[in-house]
Amino acid sequence: MLTNPRLQPPGGDGYLAWLRNYRKAWLGGDVTAGIIVSIMIIPQSMAYAMLAGLPVEIGLYASILPLIAYALFGSSMNLSVGPVAVTGLMTATLLAPVATIGTEHYLQMAIWLALLSGVMLFVLGLLRMGFLANFLSHPVISGFISGASILIILSQLPHLFGLGGMPASPQDLLDNWTPINSLILGMGLLGLLWLIYARSRMAEHLQQLGMRADISRLASRLAPILVVVLGMAVTLGFDLAVHGVPVVGELPAGLPSLQWVTPDFASLRSLFLPAALISLVSFVESVSLAQSLARRKRQRIDADRELLGLGAANLSAGLSGGFAVCGGFSRSIVNVEGGANTPLAGVIAASVIALILLTIAPLFASLPLVVLAVIILVAVTPLIDIAGLRRAWCYDRAEGLTLLSTALGVVFIGIEGGIVLGVSLSIASQLWRGSRPHVAVVGRVPGTQYFRSTRRHLVEIEPHLLALRVDESIFFANSKAIEQGVLQALVEYPDTRHMLLIMSAVNHIDGTGLDMLSELTEGLAERDITVHLAEVKGPVMDQLAKTDWVSGQVGEVFPSTDIAFNTLGGLNRLNRAANEARAEED
Structure with a gap:
């Protein structure tokens, strides 16, 4: 099968095709994007x-090797992976539940969580199981991210107020409030206002001053750098760390060492389920983002290679002392707007970050934690998908309920419980829809070969012929409902003598459904009603051909409803003429 060349990545398809067919014209955009993304991330x-x-x-550490590993195995030309x-x-x-934050054991467990996630993703890629991306519906993913964003916001509020943890009550907050807390809150609010302005209005104002639209958008996305620089400058200038403003602290210079400590088997076993959850969520989120980016440039994404790319990225993150990574929305958008053409932009970004670690990394020791908190708050607040919930609720209450329940489940039950709840509701809603099939009596639109529901259109029907269109696959959950609809x-x-079941919407009939059809056909035969089929799909007919129902009980199988109407309608007219002739003879 030939593929559309317009949907191919630069240089063609296959591993490292972009590198084998690299063009000099792409280098400027890749270098620019790599430098910009490295500064941003x-x-x-x-x-x-x-x-x-x-x-x-x-x-x-988790922003260096994962970018290179993804460039080797991934299929997206613009996806930027990292924390x-x-x-x-x-x-x-x-x-x-398995380790205490701040301990060496916690760090090693985070590293092994990335390693196990990488192994799982890479093995699934080798098994070509990219279809797993379809198992989490959009409402579940949107609800999960919304709930997770709420938890993230709550987790950063203590940093915004300069507290060691969430206060037990408003009175507890007031009792422990000091002037330094007011200073930290003031710094946080100033940074928050600046970042909100940069996200909402800065690009527009820069364009009004004559700056190009693409440059102004990039400038607004790099606004957190100014907050970081000013935060460090103020902290150093006024010696705020000595006065109690929490800062990052000592930051080691140099590249990460490729080593780790292997925990005991019980600890590793406790990571299997968390690794599976983080693998599934990161894969679905990354593939959705990669597909969205690819559509912009009419390129194509290979889900199996995305599994390999993300698996390699997480393996390299763990090997270099990092934690689990996946495709990031904001960094990928900046990558595109910076002019990236191929994954070389990610390799360049990794090189710049490595250079910073080798040279100026210790300068970040004076960075206030409140600055990092406001960067997180501004980044995750738009991820709370209120608009998506409104659209889902208006269009389909079941999907809206799934989205809302998943978000609330993540907040009040936990990540695992929220995902399980969302997936369960998705499955339940599909079973509920399937158990309420639409069975329509249809007739011919006058003067055409089209057939529509008698309840919605003015149509012609044939005497003694009842045409029913079953608009759902027939399986255990809806077989009784379909039988009741027929009866x-x-x-x-x-006065029906011929029943025509139009199967154009039936993609599968399970054993329960087949038993129901057989019993129904047998019962109708006792009432002198013959059952016929029309528009049976090939795969369904292949299965039915092996059964006694079609060969022994069904009258005719017609390729189209129009042929069935003409044939059975003509048969009815012949029968009527014969009956009238016999009546005249009598």
């Missing part, structure tokens, strides 16, 4: 490491 990676309960340098808010929260939440139609058309 430094504060982000540090902030998400703090969210995960890890030293901030771990976020930088994100959701994986940071999941790491902290899933490791809480109810016979009550409305009591």
Whole structure:
């Protein structure tokens, strides 16, 4: 089968095709995007490491090798992988029962969580199981991310107020409030206002001043860098760390060492379920983002290679002392807007981050934690999908309920419980829909070969012929409902002698459904009613051909409803003419 060349990545398809066919014209965009993304993700990676309960340098470690590993195996030309808010929260939440934050054991468990997740994803990629991305519906993913964002916001409020933890009550907050808390809150609010302005209005104002639209958007997305620089400058200038403002603290210079400590088997076993959860969520989120980016440039994404790419990225994150990673929305958008053409942009970004670690990393020791907190708050607040909930609720209450329940489940039950609840509701809603099939009596639109429901259109019907269209696959959950729909139609058309089941919407008939059809056909035969079929799909007919129902009980199988109407209608007219002739003879 030939593929559309317009949907191919630059240089063609296959592993490293972009590198084998690299063009000099792409280099400028890749270099520019790589430098811009590296500058942007430094504060982000540090902030998400703090969210995960890890030293901030771990976020930088997780931003180097994963970019290179994804470039080797991934299929997206623009996806930028690394630490994100959701994986940071999941790491902290899933490791809480098995390790204490701040300990060496916690760090090693986070590393092994990334390693196990990488192994799972890579093995699934080798098994070509990219279809797993379809198992989490959009309402479940949207609800999960919304609930996770709420938890992230709550987790950062103590940092915004300069507290060691969430106060037990408002009175507890007031009793422990000091002038330094007011200073920290003031710094946080100033940074928050600046970042909100940069996200909402800065690009527009820069364009009014004459700046190009693409440059103004990039400038607004790099606004957190100014907050970081000013935060460090103020802290150093006024020696705020000595006065009690929490800062990052000592940051080791140099690249991460490729080593780890193997925990005992009981600890590893406790990580299997968390690794599976973080693998599934990160894969679905990354593939959705990669597909969205690919559509912009009319490129194609291979879900199996995305499994390999994400698996390699997480393996390299663990090997280099980092934590679980996946595709990030904001960093990928900046990558595109910066002019990235191929994954070389990610390799360049990794090189710049490595250079920063080798040179100026210790300067970040004076960065206030409140600055990282406001970066997280501004990054995750838009992820609370209120608009998506409103659309889902208006369009389909079941999907709206799934989204809302998943979000509330994540907040009040936990990450695992929220995902299980969302998936369960998705399955239940599909079974509920399938158990309420639409069975329509149809007739011919006058003068055409089209057939529509008698309840919605003015149509022609044939005497003694009842045509029913079953608009659902026939399986155990709806077989009784379909049988009742057929019997109810016979009550409305009591002179029926031929029943035509139009199967154009039936994709599968399970054993329960087949038994129901066989028993129904046998019962109708006793009432001198013959059952016929029309528009049976090939795969369904292949299965039915092996049964006695079609060969022994069904009258005719017609390729189209029009042929069935003409044939059975003509047969009815012949029967009527014969009956009238016999009546005249009598």
